[in-house]
Structure formats: structure tokens, C-alpha cells
Amino acid sequence: MKRFDGIKNVMMHIEDEIVICNIGFPSRELYQIKDRDSNFYMLGSMGLASSIGLGLAMSQNKKVIVFDGDGSILMNLGSLVTIFSQNPKNLILIVFDNCCYGSTGNQCTYTQNVDLLEIAKSIGFKNSYNYDNINFKDILSTKQEDSVFIHYKILPGNADSPIIDLTPEQIKNRFMNAIK
Structure with missing residues (x-):
């Protein structure tokens, strides 16, 4: 399964939740699949979606x-430690792992040899899952006692999704109005 289909699988369960999306192609794919005012599309700042x-x-x-x-x-592993330490009960972090930097030319990452799910578990995430082993709708609808880490293994490759036709200011303004 490619990331586009993975995002589609998740978004069919999203209703009024806030969605923050990683830079580049993932944001373009989300925009094509289900654009919403309460989606925040990263257009830069690689590694900071989890912190935002x-x-x-x-x-x-x-x-x-x-x-x-x-x-x-991998660029911001410290965010996992910070998320675990702050432990907001309303945060679900989904990591699409295609073993490459998909938005910058598909260079290999070290997740070919490093298991991000095991890293999350070793940090202490009690709610850490492989996407294929869970019912995402149940996780989304259940009140969690801790933050959730979901590892979603996908194939490399980007969809032929159009450029987002909103300016960064438009994305920010409509997002801020949606989450008031």
C-alpha cells in the first residue's frame, strides 16, 4: 500500500478532529483526498509536524x-521523548514509514534497519501499534489515557497529487479560524 491509500484509510474515519500533516507530498495527498479547514498542511519545517x-x-x-x-x-527524534513526557491524551501520532525521504527524492532512511515502533515502545509509549494490527476507528472513538503512536508501514512512492493552491497565509488563517 502506498501513502496515498494509507492517508485515505485514516481520513475516512476523521470527522471533527484536527489533522497536522507532514511536509511535501503527504500534505499534497491529504489535500487531494480530503481538504478541510481543520487540516494544517506543512509546506516546510521538516521534522516539526509532531512538535506542532x-x-x-x-x-x-x-x-x-x-x-x-x-x-x-528521524530528523526530530526528540519530539517522541517530549510527546511521551507531556503525554497529551488527545494526541495520535501516525508515522507513515516508506523507508525513504519521499518528498526530497526518495533517498533511503535508516528505517530499513531501525524499527520506529520499537523506539516508541522503548521510550515508554503504552499505546503503540502497527496500523495493520488495530481498528483505527476504535482507537479514534475511545478516550485514551495516554498519547498514541501508530506505525504505518507503506511502500515508497508519491501520488501524482496537485500542488496545494492555497498560500501559507490562507492555510494558517483558515486553520486558526477552524480550531477556535
């Missing part, structure tokens, strides 16, 4: 879903 999601989860009552990639998580 953490801040929002700590300031919001709604569930916050973060779509991140293996390359971005």
Missing part, C-alpha cells in the same frame, strides 16, 4: 492527529 501537533494537543480539547513520515521523525 503536540502543542495543539496541549491547547485543545479535540483529538489531534499528526501524519508524519519516517524521515521527519
Whole structure:
């Protein structure tokens, strides 16, 4: 399964949750699949979607879903420790792992040899799962006692998704209005 289909699988369960999406192609794919005012599309700042999601989860009552990639998580592994330490009960971090930096040319990442799920478990995430082994709708609808880490193994490759036709200011403004 490619990331586009993985995002589609998750988004069919999303209703009023806040969604933060990793840079580049993942944001373009989410925009094509299900554009919503309460989606925040990263257009830069690789590695910071999880940190932005953490801040929002700590300031919001709604569930916050973060779509991140293996390359971005590797770039900012400290975010996993911080998320675990702050432990917002309304944060679900989904890491799409295609073993490559998909938005910068498909260079290999070290997740070919390193298991991000095991890293999350070793940090202490009690709710850490492989996407294929869970019912995401149940996780989304259940009140969690801890943050959730979901590892979603996917195939490399990007969908032929169009460029997002919103300016960064438009994305920010409509997002901020949606989460008030």
C-alpha cells in the first residue's frame, strides 16, 4: 500500500478532529483526498509536524492527529521523548514509514534497519501499534489515557497529487479560524 491509500484509510474515519500533516507530498495527498479547514498542511519545517501537533494537543480539547513520515521523525527524534513526557491524551501520532525521504527524492532512511515502533515502545509509549494490527476507528472513538503512536508501514512512492493552491497565509488563517 502506498501513502496515498494509507492517508485515505485514516481520513475516512476523521470527522471533527484536527489533522497536522507532514511536509511535501503527504500534505499534497491529504489535500487531494480530503481538504478541510481543520487540516494544517506543512509546506516546510521538516521534522516539526509532531512538535506542532503536540502543542495543539496541549491547547485543545479535540483529538489531534499528526501524519508524519519516517524521515521527519528521524530528523526530530526528540519530539517522541517530549510527546511521551507531556503525554497529551488527545494526541495520535501516525508515522507513515516508506523507508525513504519521499518528498526530497526518495533517498533511503535508516528505517530499513531501525524499527520506529520499537523506539516508541522503548521510550515508554503504552499505546503503540502497527496500523495493520488495530481498528483505527476504535482507537479514534475511545478516550485514551495516554498519547498514541501508530506505525504505518507503506511502500515508497508519491501520488501524482496537485500542488496545494492555497498560500501559507490562507492555510494558517483558515486553520486558526477552524480550531477556535
